[in-house]
Amino acid sequence: MEFLVALGVSSACVLSIYQLLNGGTQVYFDSMTVIVIFVLLGKITESKAMFTFKSSLLRLNRSIPRRGRKQFLDKKEAFVPLKEIAKNDLIAALAGEKIVLDGLVLGWEWNLR
Numbered sequence: 001m002e003f004l005v006a007l008g009v010s011s012a013c014v015l016s017i018y019q020l021l022n023g024g025t026q027v028y029f030d031s032m033t034v035i036v037i038f039v040l041l042g043k044i045t046e047s048k049a050m051f052t053f054k055s056s057l058l059r060l061n062r063s064i065p066r067r068g069r070k071q072f073l074d075k076k077e078a079f080v081p082l083k084e085i086a087k088n089d090l091i092a093a094l095a096g097e098k099i100v101l102d103g104l105v106l107g108w109e110w111n112l113r
Contacts, residue, residue: 005039068100069093 012028012035019027067079071090082100085091090106093099 002039005035009035065098065100069097 009032012032016027016029016032019025065082067081068085069077069092070080070085071077071092077092085101091101091103095110
């Protein structure tokens with residue numbers, strides 16, 4: 001794409017200089033300027049959009065929980081990596097914590113202090 005723009009701008013420049021030196025009236029300096037400005041604006045817009053996308057993706061990746069609170073058979077709870085939580089395991093979530101996996105709610109408790 002950049003080669004095509006450079007070829008077009010170079011051709012317009014050479015033709016304009018030739019016309020200018022031979023007394024011609026059709027020069028394309030303004031067209032070259034507009035093409036270069038539009039290409040630069042497009043690159044700036046693309047760069048800004050890419051930066052915004054990368055920062056959004058990074059924030060989303062940071063918000064994913066890495067560990068969950070697993071409830072064992074003896075009713076004790078411990079944080080374990082998500083890879084160690086299997087199907088039919090019980091997980092617990094206290095108030096304000098993220099729910100780390102999809103599943104069914106089997107029961108809940110709450111305290112009003």
